[in-house]
Amino acid sequence: MQELRELARKLLQEKQVSAILGYEHGRLGTRPAFVTDVADCERLVFDHRCVHNLAAYLSPRRTHIAALGRLAVVVKSCDARAVAGLIRESQIKREDVVLIGVRCGGVVRDAADARPLSADNVAPRCVACEKREPTLADHLVGEPKPAPAGSGSRDARLSEIEAMSAGERLALWMQLLAPCTRCHACRQVCPMCFCERCIAEKTQPTWIETSPHARGNLAWHLTRALHLAGRCVDCGECERACPAQIPLGLLNRKVARVVADRYGYIVADDPSTPTPIGTYQLDDAQEFIQ
């Protein structure tokens, strides 16, 4: 912790950045913190309750944050994948941001969970995660951490759903999406949902109905999942933010599985690797064109 705070102080004092975007302890668990004053660096923490993906705040569309000036951001390896995505897709430049990589042994599902990290409360994405520290980082802090406890059967449910008939799958998703009220929290917290104007807000024509009825909800969630194909960084923020508790990660991981199978592409924190959707190769599979 002291290492993180000292680095933050140095970056502010040397005016390398005008604010540090990290984590602090709030009244009910950890939360994002914006530190502009050297004295406030004491507030910065990093522990297994730092669940949030802070890369979402780097979108140039967030004008009130962009107004702070150059930022240093605390990133876990999953968060760094999102920063790489923003660079890859020309939303920010690498030199626009200082990345404070943190060594991470997994985080809990819920930032308000004060218990120690265990197989019972570990975020599902962390169980399968093999990266204890980001590659994309300017600084790296913290002691090396062991991999989190938990079984690696995270995608068992996904395989179960894949084994269903198309009709059963449709019925299942209609049921799972029924509680959606279209608050769009899934989109707002997503670091890769940075469109200037979301297709769900377009009305001439209305591609996706904004009404939270069966048609609108299905159109919205399927479109969002497909738009994140080969782009979703699997940070789990959409699912965590959903007030209706919809298992959105299942959709995203299904799409990621298809992209991995067909294009051998797995989203990583390397900004220079082009995405399948952003490139063309002569040997791309095209049997679906008839």
Added chain:
Amino acid sequence: MNTKRMLSRANLDALIRDLVAAGTVVVAPTHSSGQERTGVTYGQVQSPDEVLLDGPQPIRPLKGVVFPPTEALFRWRQEKSAVKIEEVPTGFKETVVIGARPCDAAGLEVVDCVMGWDFRDELWFGRRQATTVLAMACTTCDESCFCTAVGLSPTSTRGADWFLTPVDGGFEVDVVTPKGEAILDRYKARCPEAGGAAPSRTAGLEQQVRANLDVRPDRIRGWLETHFDDPLWKRVALRCHGCGACAFVCPSCHCFDIVDEPDGAASGTRRRNWDSCQTALFTLHGSGHNPRKDQTARFRQRIMHKFSIYPARFGEVLCTGCGRCVRVCAAGMDLVSILAEIDRAAQGGGEA
């Protein structure tokens, strides 16, 4: 009025069966069905076994019962040069809500003010009229609850037609409104008059909630009226994602969007859907100008509307302290700390 009655747990179960058999829609806290994660939500139940009266606070407020997340206003059809408007059926089914939380019941009454203000919202009042609310005193609370800070309490009867207080063996029933009397008349046999006061199981809860937040809404309002440009807004709103989850789980947020949904070249439906002032699109003008240009302005609006604008217009705080906005926020925005900070500032206690 205000007759005290006793409703045993067995009689409550029987009452639920009676209501269902009579064709009344019964809504109660229940397990969300068919979902990957189990949660508690207000939903229509068919039998007493589905009712969950001692579980956690339902994840969504009760407002959806009288104000559905989406509803049709009318249908239109283009016929040559004329547009024909067709009414949609507006029969409101008789509904009884069992086990509403006091914060949710009060929310309905608070929102009545705006729904009946310069235009009487027939859909809201149609369903309000058809809905009888049997609220129940809270038996649990958590660190996000703050109803006592906005003039309510875990035993507040606002918005309730009956108020149930859990006692040994069942519930003590306060019949609060004429609508409550009407239900009692029909099911009197289930609710004999109470013989003597039974000890309530809700003791101590009010102090627990008050310990979370102890502020004065009038003092907060005074500060808000003179601090539109305070640096607090910028600082606090930084972490806000502008997602609007807070508004969608709020028992008193009531803003809606109106959309036309064509179902062919010449016909369609006009619907209204829940909306939130936390999104950029909410105030985006056709010209491209947006008077609330960033999240600082949008978050300020949320607090101003609830604790200054609405109280000025209707004498009511547009918040019932249910704490859902605190619980759902992915960014850890904590209305409890923010109100505490504003209240401290209003008393001259340092930086807001």
